[in-house]
Amino acid sequence: MLEVQGINKSFGGLHAVSDASLFVPAGKVVSLIGPNGAGKTTLFALISGFLRPDSGTVIFDGTDITGKAPHLICQMGLVRTFQVVKPFASLTVRENIAVGAHTRIADRKAALAKADGVALLVGMDAMLEQSAGDLTIAGRKRLELARALATEPKLLLLDEVMAGLNATEIAELVPVIRTIRDTGVTILLIEHVMQAVMSLSDYTYVLNQGVMIAEGEPKTVTSSPDVIEAYLGHGAAERLAKMEARDA
Amino acid sequence: MSERARLSGWTIILLTLALLPLYLHSARWIDFLEMTLFVAVLGQGWNILGGYGGQYSFGNALLFGTGAYIQALLQFKFGISPWIAMWFAIAGVVAVGAMVGFLSFRYGLRGSYFALITLAFAEAFLVLSRSLKSITEGGSGVQLALNQDPAQAIATFQFNFAGPFLKEYGFYYTIFTILLVTYAITWWMERSRFGAQLVAVRENEDAALALGINTFKVKLGAICLSSAITASCGVYYVQKFLFIEPGIAFGPSKSVEALFAPIIGGLGTVVGPLLGSVFIHGVGEATKMTIGQALGGRPGVDLILFGTILILVLAFLPRGLVGLVEAVWKRLSGGRDA
Numbered sequence: 246m247l248e249v250q251g252i253n254k255s256f257g258g259l260h261a262v263s264d265a266s267l268f269v270p271a272g273k274v275v276s277l278i279g280p281n282g283a284g285k286t287t288l289f290a291l292i293s294g295f296l297r298p299d300s301g302t303v304i305f306d307g308t309d310i311t312g313k314a315p316h317l318i319c320q321m322g323l324v325r326t327f328q329v330v331k332p333f334a335s336l337t338v339r340e341n342i343a344v345g346a347h348t349r350i351a352d353r354k355a356a357l358a359k360a361d362g363v364a365l366l367v368g369m370d371a372m373l374e375q376s377a378g379d380l381t382i383a384g385r386k387r388l389e390l391a392r393a394l395a396t397e398p399k400l401l402l403l404d405e406v407m408a409g410l411n412a413t414e415i416a417e418l419v420p421v422i423r424t425i426r427d428t429g430v431t432i433l434l435i436e437h438v439m440q441a442v443m444s445l446s447d448y449t450y451v452l453n454q455g456v457m458i459a460e461g462e463p464k465t466v467t468s469s470p471d472v473i474e475a476y477l478g479h480g481a482a483e484r485l486a487k488m489e490a491r492d493a
Numbered sequence: 494m495s496e497r498a499r500l501s502g503w504t505i506i507l508l509t510l511a512l513l514p515l516y517l518h519s520a521r522w523i524d525f526l527e528m529t530l531f532v533a534v535l536g537q538g539w540n541i542l543g544g545y546g547g548q549y550s551f552g553n554a555l556l557f558g559t560g561a562y563i564q565a566l567l568q569f570k571f572g573i574s575p576w577i578a579m580w581f582a583i584a585g586v587v588a589v590g591a592m593v594g595f596l597s598f599r600y601g602l603r604g605s606y607f608a609l610i611t612l613a614f615a616e617a618f619l620v621l622s623r624s625l626k627s628i629t630e631g632g633s634g635v636q637l638a639l640n641q642d643p644a645q646a647i648a649t650f651q652f653n654f655a656g657p658f659l660k661e662y663g664f665y666y667t668i669f670t671i672l673l674v675t676y677a678i679t680w681w682m683e684r685s686r687f688g689a690q691l692v693a694v695r696e697n698e699d700a701a702l703a704l705g706i707n708t709f710k711v712k713l714g715a716i717c718l719s720s721a722i723t724a725s726c727g728v729y730y731v732q733k734f735l736f737i738e739p740g741i742a743f744g745p746s747k748s749v750e751a752l753f754a755p756i757i758g759g760l761g762t763v764v765g766p767l768l769g770s771v772f773i774h775g776v777g778e779a780t781k782m783t784i785g786q787a788l789g790g791r792p793g794v795d796l797i798l799f800g801t802i803l804i805l806v807l808a809f810l811p812r813g814l815v816g817l818v819e820a821v822w823k824r825l826s827g828g829r830d831a
Contacts, residue, residue: 295699295703315702316706316707319705324703327703333693333696333697340689343689344689345704345705347690348704348705350686351686353686356686392704393704
């Protein structure tokens, strides 16, 4: 569904993403993890057209979309959400979702009806008339998801939709994402909440300082020494292993 | 407010506007109403791009003046019928608006930068219209010939010497018709995909892009619609006063009037510019008649009070008069329909 090959992006002297590649097969949930500042959101921006890569290619559904405008990429069926949520604050939840629906539907009534359907799917049906500006952070994250979903994507890029949510809210959202996958939408997600990564994803990539340092099944990847060191610092893997040995 | 409440509100407003002048036999009051509706249309032209699209223009005089000049010059120089000239005026203004929009939006100018570039264009046209004497007749302006033949009143789009009804009400119902058409277009826009996408651009341009909206095209569409509506004001002005000069056409006063009405009335609402215009003109006239006269008819006294009221409205009614009306409505209907 999505193939990123050797993509590079620098801001001045900072290599935000260096020679990163990843592959997302159709119908799967693939996650992208890595410590803060690793370049995950930059990679999303490169894929979705918000930033133009210095080199490398992005192939979506068999078409080269490298450097294409974001709205064209969305119309082709690849949509992203934002980590820092961007609700249309003065509109209601229904109107917000309808903006996404309008990407495929010209008629206003049909777009609003579609919004109702999407809201039901993500569990926002009780909040349809609420102003998006009055939503809690959990509500806003859900709204990001709903709006993106209303554009009828083939591939959904979710940028930390769980961040800032409490345990209950996360437990509510995980099945929602699973349902979305079951309707045939492929998902690539950035996530720090490991509970969600482990339970949702079929495959995981780890980005650190702009470089892909590991990939594989979520369980294998998270126990890899490189990954542990990327998160916890040099020597951490060794110390952890010692501690585990002692405890055993 | 529910759609039904809105529709009944509109029915009352429009019926009042349609019938009120018939009970006023003073030319001064009909003139007052004409200018109120004129600014209401001018304000709607600004509101499409500024209120719905969040792109605050400070130079709508550019659009008004271009329309007025095309309307005046085509008649003055080539003797073209005003009924034909008006379409050239509208098309010409849309072209100018599209050019300004293309340049600004292509290079991502937003907020105060967009306001400044529109102001700069209006000022440039002011200077040009003064200096290009061979085209625009320069600073002395264009004076159209007055038609004194009642039989030609409609053909010349001049009602000063028309039959009894047309003479008194011709221009009032002209601007009323323009208002009906432009407000109907805005009403339709608000309920269309284009309107939804325009508001999305105002609320958050990045999110709009991510959701597949061609924000450049949407903004360009808005400035074209804005231009067409503002052009109709220019056409109307020339036909009513038969005169246009650079200061009136491109000076800042039209730009300010265009944005005051919707800001006071309620940004991004259909009725906002009309409410704002009625309020501005009503307060202006009332203060002139009371305080102005009490202080011995000194000019400008009304402007001081006017300014104070403006500041108060802006400070305490961020959503304009529409916000106030909605809050009162909510209270009266016991919060049943928000």
